[in-house]
Every structure is written in C-alpha cells, then in structure tokens.
Amino acid sequence: MKKAVxxxxxxEFRNTKKRLISIIVLIFLGVLVFVGLKSSGGDIRKTALDNIHKSNLADxxxxxxxxxxxxxIATIKRNSNIEKLELVHSxxxxxxxxxDAIRVMNIPDEISKLELVEGRFPEKDGQILLDRRLSSDYKLGEQIFFDENGLDNKTYLKRKQYTITGFVNSMEYIDSFNLGYSTAGNGKLKFVSYVRDSEFDMNFYSMAKIKYDTPNYDGNKTTKSNEYDFSKEYRNFVEVNNKQLKRELSKNADERLEKFNKNSFDTFAENEKTILEEKTNLDAKKKDLVSLQEQLKKLENEFLSKDFNNSSEVEAFSSRMNDIRAKITKTKTFIKNNxxxxxAKWEYIQERRKELNDRLKAIANVNYSVMSRDDYIVNYSTYWDGSYKIDTLSNAFPVFFFAVALLVTLSTMIRMVDEQRLFMGTMKAMGYSDIDIIKKYFYYGLFSGATGWFFGMLFGAFILPKIIFISYGHNYIFKDVTIVVYWRYIFEALLLSLIGTTFVSIFVAMRELNSKPVDLFGKKVPKHGSKIMLERIRFIWSKMSFNSKVTARNIFRYKVRMMMTVLGVSGCTALLVxxxxxxxxxxxxxxxxFKQISKYDIISIYNNNMSDENSDKYKEKILHYENVSYVVPIFSEKVSIKLNDGSKDTANIFVTKEKNDFYKLINLRDRKTKKAMKISDIDVVITEKLNNLILECKIANTSVENKKLTVYTEEDKAIDLKLNTNTEWYTGHNIFMSEKYYEKVFGKKYKENAFLVKLKNPTDKNIDNISKKIMATNGTTYLVTSKDNASMINSALDGLNFIVFVMIICSLMLAYTVLYNLTNINISERRVELATIKVLGFYPKEVSLYIFKETFLLTIMGIFVGIVLGTGMHHYIIQNLTPNDTMFLQGITITNIIFSMILTIIFALIVMRIMHTNINDIEMLDSLKSNDQ
Structure with a gap:
C-alpha cells in the first residue's frame, strides 16, 4: 500500500512538470526580489562601515x-575629547x-589609512602613490610629472617628478567622479596622490585630522558596531565637539593673521632678494658699460691729438685702449646674455608683489573650518542616504511583488487539489488514511515551495545585492560589496512560500476529505446560471454573436477565477507601471x-573681502574672456536647517540686486502652471522640496501657519525668514531673496561674492577653458560648473536606474509566469468543456478563442486596474524615495502607461500562442469524462 502511494x-511530479516548474518559478521570483531588495540596502551600508573601520576614518x-x-596645533591638542591627531601637508x-588638477598629500599613518589596490608603499623619497583612478593611464615604475601652481611660485614640493610605486583608494575621496574643489586648473579636483612627508617644504600644515574619543550617551565606549558611525548620536557628538574646537581656534585668528602676513612677505622677500641682487648687478654692468665707452672715446681722442716720441709710447697707449675694449666686449656679452x-624675472616678481598685496588685503580675517565627514567628504552622506532609498523600495515593491506571486501560486495549488476529488474519493474508499492521501499534496507543495525558496534565497541573498551594488557602487571607490545574510528575511520568505504551497494544499485537501467518498466521486455542483447585467441591455445583447455571449456569461459565472485573473494581471501591470x-x-x-531652470554655465565664488574696485575689475576681466556672454553678480552663502529627527541639512542663499539679469540665468517658476515668479523685498522664495519638508513638519522651529523658516548661520545664529512661495527646483535646497531683505534679516550690508557666468557657446571644452582662466584670476575661491553638477546627478541616478531596470525585468518575468499559470488553470478546469465543443464541430481557432476571448478581456480589465494601482503606488514610492534635498518628476507619463499596457498584452498573446498548442492536444473523447463523474 505504501509503495502505491x-x-x-x-x-504526479512526472505528469505535471509544467505546473511544477511554473510554481517553482513564481516562488523563485518572489523570494528573489523580496530577499534581494530587502538585503541590498543593509549590504551597501555594511560595505561602507567595514571600510570606515578598516581605514580608521577621521571624525x-x-x-x-x-x-x-x-x-x-597646540590649541587643538588641548581638546580633551581628542583621541588621536594627525597633521597633513598638501x-x-x-x-x-x-x-587635470591633482592633490599631493603626505601618506597618512593611523587616521584615514589608505587601501593599497596595487603595488607597494614608497620606501624612499622620489616615489609616489597614485589614485586608483589613474591606474589606466599609468603603470607601476613609470614616472609622473607635475607643473607649478602658485602665485608666489611656491609649490611646496621639493621635486616635480616622481616614480609610481602603487595605486590606492582613500575613504576621504569615496566618490569616483566628484572629488571636490581645487585651487589648480579649472577648479575641479580630478585625482589625489600621496608621497612621504619629507617631500614637502612647508612651514605650516594644510589640515589636521581628528579622531574623537566617541562615547555614547550612557558614557560607555561604543563597540563601533551596527550603524553607529551614521547614527544621530554620533553626528551630534561630533558636531558639539567641532563647534567647541572652532570657538577655541577662532581666538587665535588675529595673531595668526599678523603672523601669516609677516611670513608671506618674508617668504616673498627671500625670492625677491635674489632677483633684486641680479637686477642690481645688471644695472651696475650697464653703468660700467657707459663709463668704459666714455673712457675709450676719451682715449681715442687723446690718441689722435697726442704726439708720441717713440713706438713704445704708442704701444703702451694702444694696450690701454685694448684693455678697455676687452672690458666693453665682456660687459656687452654679459648684458646680452642676461x-x-x-x-623678465624682475617684471614677474613685481607682478607677484602686486598680487601678493591684493591677496593679503583680501584676507581680512583668518577663518577656521572644523568639518565633519558629511561636510568634508563629497557624497559621504549621499551614499548612506541612497541605501535607505533602496530600503524604501524594498518596503513596497518586493512585498507587492511577492504577494502577486503567492496569490497565483495559491490559486494553482487550490486548483490542483480540486481537480483530484475523484482520486481522493477513490483512495478514501479503498481504506487509505487521510495522511496517506494528503502526502501527495504535502510533498508536491513542499518540494515546489522549498525549491523555489532555496534558489530564490541563494540568488536574492548573494547574487542580486552584488548586481545592484555594481550599479549603485560604480559611483564610488568600493570594489566589492560585503554580503550579510539576513536570516529574518530568509525565514519570512520561507514561511510565506510554504504557506502559499504546502499549508494551503494541505488545508484544502483536509477540507475535501471531510466529505464522504461518494460525495467526492462526483463533481462539485456548479452554480446555477443567472442573467448578467449585459443581458438586460437588449439592444446590445441581441446583436452579440453566440461566442461573445458565451464569453460574457463565463466571465461572470466563474467570479473567483475572474477575480484571480484580474488581480494577477493587475499586479503585474502595476509593477511595470x-x-x-x-x-x-x-x-x-x-x-x-540645467537647461530650463538654472541656465548659467559657471558660478564663480570669489573672496568676499575684495574691495568694490577690485570686484568691478574682476567682473570686467571675466567679461572680456572670449566666449563669455554676460555675467550676473550675486551674493551666495550656505546656511543650515535643523530637522526634527536631529540631523542637519544645508541650503544655499542666493541674494541678488540686479533682479532682471538674475531672472535670465535662474528661471523661478511654478512647476504646474510654469508661471514666472518674482523676488520681493519683504520675504523669500524657496525651492519646492524645501517647502514640502515644511508642509510635512520635518523642519525644527518652523511654523507652517506663519509661513516662517528658521535657518542657522555658520556661527549657529538663528535667522527667521518669512516665506512667500516656492519655485520648481530639483537638486538641493535654495533660498532666493533681495538685497534689501537680506540686510534686514541678517543685519549685514549686502556685498557680492559670486558671479553667474553665461557662455555664448557652452561646450564642455569652452566651459573647461573659461573655468581654468577664472581659477587663475586672483581672488577666485572656487567655482562650480553646471555640466559638473549635471554629470554628478546623472551619475548618482544611474544606480537607481539600474535597480529599476532589474525591477522591470523581474516584473516581466512575473507577468509571463502569472499569465501562463492562470491560463493553464482556466484550460485545465474546462478541459471537458473544450473537448465537448470540439465534438460539436468547432474549428481549432474557434476552440482556442472560446477560452482566449475570456482571457484577453480579463487581461484588459486587469491592465486598467493595474494602471490605477500602479499610479497610486508610484506616487507613494516617489514621495519616500527622494532624498531630503532632491525632487523627482511627479506623475506617470502617457508613454509609460501605453508601454506597460503593450508589454502586458504582448506577454498575454505569447501565452495564448503557447496554450493554443495545448488546446489542440485535447482529445474529443475527453468529452465522455463528463459522464464519469
């Protein structure tokens, strides 16, 4: 008996391979997306944390x-919370x-240690470690050459030629494309490199790196585990210590300014002294030449007028003239050669003196910056925040995805049990126990569910996160993702998989086995036919063909099947949408x-202590550069915004006096109506995303009712701004105001410190050339180009685009599997019915259409439901997917809807074409089975 079971x-396994495979695929896809997306965000964060701890990244x-x-340095060391301090020359x-601008720094010892990718560390002077980004341009053992970059002709390096010994990564420069600003070239730092500290000839340090003794709020040492380095507690601790350290350092400002001016002149004076000696010597030679020429002329005249007594007197006189002629020739040669x-040296040093005077005048104050990782490391927080956006996707998309897969799986398993009522009745009548009968459904469900779960778990936990990281991480220096096995998600997926296959089939089988064998021998009594609404509309119903009437009645007769098909198709369509x-x-x-809203090509930030006269000269100089169309002066400053969760955000203030010119380069407009906006003298215009944060009550000390926004200056002074309206803007928080309102609320006199530059022909080459010229102009602090901003944003969004691409591919695979399963169930349920209409003389195409008309109509219904469902979920995901300082485009495009409809219909047609063969294989003798049950 056991052998028979x-x-x-x-x-059952052998004869239903297609159904078995389809169930496995459904479970596989559901588990893959669920576990994969749920794990990816955590894996991305773990990768960063491992590298942070490995490098001992500075706080x-x-x-x-x-x-x-x-x-x-002595002031910094007095801070009791500092655990380690390391000084940097660069x-x-x-x-x-x-x-290409490259930053050369000394090799760090203990803080922010380098990751050696290839080669070895320098063992002697004259050797260098290059950024890994340069490994495609240079090879180990080759030499790299540098050019000077400095107003005082001082590069601070002892040599300009180095031998490459290795390639490295640094956690201080994690972004692969955007490393920050530079004082060289076009203002954009392209690469970094490292040499021994002995290679520098500097009497000051460029930077100090600090590791704090970071306790938690309980006063205990943290284990540095989990996500402490990105926690609110850690950031608050660092911020408090940074502010304290800055206050202490600011006390040194006046003395440091005096020392700096003196040292600058002393250093310059050394160079000037050497050139002055050469100039003095040259001037002396010129005077000597004039004197010798006068002496020679005097001797020549005397020679002509003098009477000589003998030849010896003539020879003595001639010898005197020849000596002078030799001296004249020697002096002329020296002057000619030097x-x-x-x-040229003297002219250069005089120009440098003028530039030095201008530069020192511009430095009216010594400013100290104490920056956290978020402030110093480009896109440090963006990397972390992006991982949470993947979590947002994983809380919506895979859950819905898995739900659709389980729904169809559940339907398939229920139908499998319902098909075998006769088998269960026979087995029960023959004396088999309920356990023996249920074994088949238990093993079938267990095998299909466990197999789909196992492969989905493997690919979801170990493969999909790597695929996602390849795309997400291509903007960063990390080579490999750290895989963490999240057992919670794996066990949740296992439980759901077994519920959808094993537990459901057991439950349905047990429910059927509660009936007597004689009841199981017959088919379930079908529901009585009833009129559908369409039948009551006579002028339509009377004109419909017989096949169309049958289709309409069958759709509404089998309401459960109709709902399953509509829900399955709508789920797949929604996922595509x-x-x-x-x-x-x-x-x-x-x-x-960058084409419709912010139309400037370059924003140049210059020293805000520059005099009005020098500012006008600076503007005129930029205007006279070839290809510059016009320049708009503004004032720009960064302020902080405190969020209710304890974190901070940054906003840029743009203050303008020349409003009409400003509107030419920055298009302030309403996103929906495209109506232009104006800046008034009594309030501010803010970007739409910043306004949304206010409406969502995410900003601290901000009143929605009073239309007030509180911002904080660098000195942590709170400033209340009155809000007017919000403008369409997609990247970053900006606040636009007039010079009058700025002077009123900030209590400072308006003084321009930046220029918006528009080019006549803004090609990449022209932007680079103009940027390089502006950076070389005395007074420029740094500049930003629109093309760099655009490429940085595109690069960051490419990672999300690829993740979305993976989602679309998985949705298409799910759509095909769902449609295949539901159509297969429909055909299996009505096998006898199809055989009967074959006996009645229906052609093969008509027999297929008998089923496919229903399937197609239900697919269309599912598509429309899916579009509505997908639009709503898209709105929810977009609202939660965007970072605090970024806004994505709202709404669903018509192209998207049409494309999603077409893809779903295409897959439905493919399934119908495959199933057409299965329908043709149905034997007409199957119609006799109607009498067997």
Whole structure:
C-alpha cells in the first residue's frame, strides 16, 4: 500500500512538470526580489562601515584659509575629547601636459589609512602613490610629472617628478567622479596622490585630522558596531565637539593673521632678494658699460691729438685702449646674455608683489573650518542616504511583488487539489488514511515551495545585492560589496512560500476529505446560471454573436477565477507601471534643472573681502574672456536647517540686486502652471522640496501657519525668514531673496561674492577653458560648473536606474509566469468543456478563442486596474524615495502607461500562442469524462 502511494506521488511530479516548474518559478521570483531588495540596502551600508573601520576614518577635519601653525596645533591638542591627531601637508598641482588638477598629500599613518589596490608603499623619497583612478593611464615604475601652481611660485614640493610605486583608494575621496574643489586648473579636483612627508617644504600644515574619543550617551565606549558611525548620536557628538574646537581656534585668528602676513612677505622677500641682487648687478654692468665707452672715446681722442716720441709710447697707449675694449666686449656679452632673463624675472616678481598685496588685503580675517565627514567628504552622506532609498523600495515593491506571486501560486495549488476529488474519493474508499492521501499534496507543495525558496534565497541573498551594488557602487571607490545574510528575511520568505504551497494544499485537501467518498466521486455542483447585467441591455445583447455571449456569461459565472485573473494581471501591470514610472521620474531631472531652470554655465565664488574696485575689475576681466556672454553678480552663502529627527541639512542663499539679469540665468517658476515668479523685498522664495519638508513638519522651529523658516548661520545664529512661495527646483535646497531683505534679516550690508557666468557657446571644452582662466584670476575661491553638477546627478541616478531596470525585468518575468499559470488553470478546469465543443464541430481557432476571448478581456480589465494601482503606488514610492534635498518628476507619463499596457498584452498573446498548442492536444473523447463523474 505504501509503495502505491509513493508511485502515485512520483507520477504526479512526472505528469505535471509544467505546473511544477511554473510554481517553482513564481516562488523563485518572489523570494528573489523580496530577499534581494530587502538585503541590498543593509549590504551597501555594511560595505561602507567595514571600510570606515578598516581605514580608521577621521571624525573631523580642521583647516584654515592661511593654514595651521604650531600655535593652532597646540590649541587643538588641548581638546580633551581628542583621541588621536594627525597633521597633513598638501599641495594642489597640475599633471604636466594635461588640464587635470591633482592633490599631493603626505601618506597618512593611523587616521584615514589608505587601501593599497596595487603595488607597494614608497620606501624612499622620489616615489609616489597614485589614485586608483589613474591606474589606466599609468603603470607601476613609470614616472609622473607635475607643473607649478602658485602665485608666489611656491609649490611646496621639493621635486616635480616622481616614480609610481602603487595605486590606492582613500575613504576621504569615496566618490569616483566628484572629488571636490581645487585651487589648480579649472577648479575641479580630478585625482589625489600621496608621497612621504619629507617631500614637502612647508612651514605650516594644510589640515589636521581628528579622531574623537566617541562615547555614547550612557558614557560607555561604543563597540563601533551596527550603524553607529551614521547614527544621530554620533553626528551630534561630533558636531558639539567641532563647534567647541572652532570657538577655541577662532581666538587665535588675529595673531595668526599678523603672523601669516609677516611670513608671506618674508617668504616673498627671500625670492625677491635674489632677483633684486641680479637686477642690481645688471644695472651696475650697464653703468660700467657707459663709463668704459666714455673712457675709450676719451682715449681715442687723446690718441689722435697726442704726439708720441717713440713706438713704445704708442704701444703702451694702444694696450690701454685694448684693455678697455676687452672690458666693453665682456660687459656687452654679459648684458646680452642676461638682460632679457633678469628683466623678465624682475617684471614677474613685481607682478607677484602686486598680487601678493591684493591677496593679503583680501584676507581680512583668518577663518577656521572644523568639518565633519558629511561636510568634508563629497557624497559621504549621499551614499548612506541612497541605501535607505533602496530600503524604501524594498518596503513596497518586493512585498507587492511577492504577494502577486503567492496569490497565483495559491490559486494553482487550490486548483490542483480540486481537480483530484475523484482520486481522493477513490483512495478514501479503498481504506487509505487521510495522511496517506494528503502526502501527495504535502510533498508536491513542499518540494515546489522549498525549491523555489532555496534558489530564490541563494540568488536574492548573494547574487542580486552584488548586481545592484555594481550599479549603485560604480559611483564610488568600493570594489566589492560585503554580503550579510539576513536570516529574518530568509525565514519570512520561507514561511510565506510554504504557506502559499504546502499549508494551503494541505488545508484544502483536509477540507475535501471531510466529505464522504461518494460525495467526492462526483463533481462539485456548479452554480446555477443567472442573467448578467449585459443581458438586460437588449439592444446590445441581441446583436452579440453566440461566442461573445458565451464569453460574457463565463466571465461572470466563474467570479473567483475572474477575480484571480484580474488581480494577477493587475499586479503585474502595476509593477511595470511602478518600475517604468520611477525611471521616468528620475531620468528627466537633469535636463529640466540645467537647461530650463538654472541656465548659467559657471558660478564663480570669489573672496568676499575684495574691495568694490577690485570686484568691478574682476567682473570686467571675466567679461572680456572670449566666449563669455554676460555675467550676473550675486551674493551666495550656505546656511543650515535643523530637522526634527536631529540631523542637519544645508541650503544655499542666493541674494541678488540686479533682479532682471538674475531672472535670465535662474528661471523661478511654478512647476504646474510654469508661471514666472518674482523676488520681493519683504520675504523669500524657496525651492519646492524645501517647502514640502515644511508642509510635512520635518523642519525644527518652523511654523507652517506663519509661513516662517528658521535657518542657522555658520556661527549657529538663528535667522527667521518669512516665506512667500516656492519655485520648481530639483537638486538641493535654495533660498532666493533681495538685497534689501537680506540686510534686514541678517543685519549685514549686502556685498557680492559670486558671479553667474553665461557662455555664448557652452561646450564642455569652452566651459573647461573659461573655468581654468577664472581659477587663475586672483581672488577666485572656487567655482562650480553646471555640466559638473549635471554629470554628478546623472551619475548618482544611474544606480537607481539600474535597480529599476532589474525591477522591470523581474516584473516581466512575473507577468509571463502569472499569465501562463492562470491560463493553464482556466484550460485545465474546462478541459471537458473544450473537448465537448470540439465534438460539436468547432474549428481549432474557434476552440482556442472560446477560452482566449475570456482571457484577453480579463487581461484588459486587469491592465486598467493595474494602471490605477500602479499610479497610486508610484506616487507613494516617489514621495519616500527622494532624498531630503532632491525632487523627482511627479506623475506617470502617457508613454509609460501605453508601454506597460503593450508589454502586458504582448506577454498575454505569447501565452495564448503557447496554450493554443495545448488546446489542440485535447482529445474529443475527453468529452465522455463528463459522464464519469
């Protein structure tokens, strides 16, 4: 008896391979997306945390506009919360025969240690470690050459030629494309490199790196585990210590300024002294030449007028003239060989003196910066925040995805049990126990569910996160993702998989086995036919063909099957709408922002202590550069915004006096109506995303009712701004105001410190050339180009685009499997019915259409439900997917809807074409089975 049961189980597996595979695929897809997306965000964060701890990344970075001296270092060391301190020498250079700026620093010892990717560390002077980004351009053992970059002709490096010994990564420069600003080249830092500290000739330090003794709020040492480095507690601790350290350092400002001016002149004077000696010597030679020429002329005249007594007197006189002629020739040769060089040096040093005077005048104050990782490391917080956006996707998309897969799986298993009522009745009548009968459904469900779960778990936990990280991490330096096995998600997926296959089939089988064998021998009594609403509309019903009437009645007769099909198809369509909707919302941001809204090509920030006269000269100089169309002066400043969750955000203030010119380069408009907005003198215009944060009550000390926004200056002074309206803006928080309102609320006199620059022909080459010229102009602090901002945003969004692409592919696979399963169930349920109409003489195509008309109509119904469902979920995901300082495009495009409809219909047609063969294989003798039950 036991052998017979096992044989029957084996035959069930063998004879229903297509159904078995389809169930496995459904479970596989559901578990893959569920576990994969749920794990990816955590894996991305773990990768960063491992590298942070491995490198012992600095907690804070201290810099000054005049460097740090021993007095500053002593002040830093007095801070009791500092555990370790490491000092940095650095110099921004140009790679010879290129436009690329590279920062050369000393190799760190214990803080922010380097990751050696290839080669070895330098063992002697003259050797260098290059950024891994340069490994495609240089090889180990080759030499790299640098050009000078400095107003005082001082590069702070002892040599300009180095031998490459290795390639490295640094956690201080995690972004692969955007490393920050540079004082060299076009203002954009392209690479970093490291040499031994002995290679520098500097009497000050460029930066100090700090590791704090970071306790938690209980006063205990933290284990550095989990996500402490990105926690609110850690950030607050660092911020408090940074503010304290900055206050202490600011006390040194006046003394440091005096020392800096003196040292700058002393250093310059050394160079000037050497050139002055050469110039003085040259001037003396010129005077000697004139004197010798006069002496020679005098002797020549005397020679002509004098009477000589003998030849010896003539020879003596001639010898005197020849000596003078030799001296004249020697002096002329010296002047000829050195005049041009010495005069050029003298002219250069005089220009440098004027520039030095201007530069020192511009440095009216010594400013100290104490920055956290978020402030110093480009896109440090963006990397972390992006991982949470993947979590947002994983809380909506995979859950819905898995629900659709389980729904169809559950339907398939229920139908499998219902099909075998006769088998269960026979087995029960023959004396088999309920356990023996249920074994088949238990093993079938267990095998299909466990197999789909196992492969879905493997791919979801170990493969999909790697695929996602390849795309997400291509913007960053990390080579490999750290895989963490999240057992919670794996066991949740296992439980859901077994519920959808094993537990459901057992439950349904047990319910059927409660009936008597005689009841199981017959088919379930079908529901009585009833009129449908369409029948009551006579003028339509009377004109319908017989096949159309049958289709309409069958759709509403089998309501459960109708609902399952509509829900299954709508789920797949909704997933497609969500996936492609997210892609649409992301992909169009850059073009709208940098072509329609912010139309300037370069924003140049210069020293705000520059005099009005020098500011006008600076503007005129930029205007006269070839290809510059016009320049708009503004004031720009960064302020902080405190969020209710304890974190901070940054906003840029743009203050303008020349409003009409400003509107030409920054298009303030309403996103929906496209109506232009104006800046008034009594309030401010803010960007739409910032306004949304206020409406969502996410900003601290901000009143929605009173239309007030509180911002904080660098000195942590609170400023209340009155809100007017919000403007369409997609990247970053901006606040626009007039110079009158700025002076009123900030209590400062308006003084321009930046220029918006528009080019006539803004090609990449022209933008780079103009940027390089502006950076070389005395007074420029740094500049930003629109093309760099656009490429940075596109690069960051590429990672999300790829994740969305994976979602779309999985949705298509699910759509096909769902449609295949539901159509297969429909055909299996009505096998006898199809055989009967074959006997009645229906052609093969008519027999297929008998089923496919219903399937197609239900698919169309499911598509429309899916569009509505997908649109709603897309809105929810977009609202939660965007970072605090970014806004994506809203709404679903018509193209998206049409494309989602077409893809679903295509897959439905493919399934119908495959199933057409299965319908043709139904034998007409199957119609006799109606009498068997």
């Amino acid at each position: 096992n044989t029957n189980i084996y035959r 804070a970075f201290v810099m000054s506009n005049v460097g740090l001296d021993q007095f500053d 110099s921004d250079m140009m790679i010879k025969n290129s436009n 005049k041009e060089v010495i005069e 969500i996936g492609m909707g997210i892609k649409d919302s992301i992909s169009g941001v850059s073009d709208i922002q």
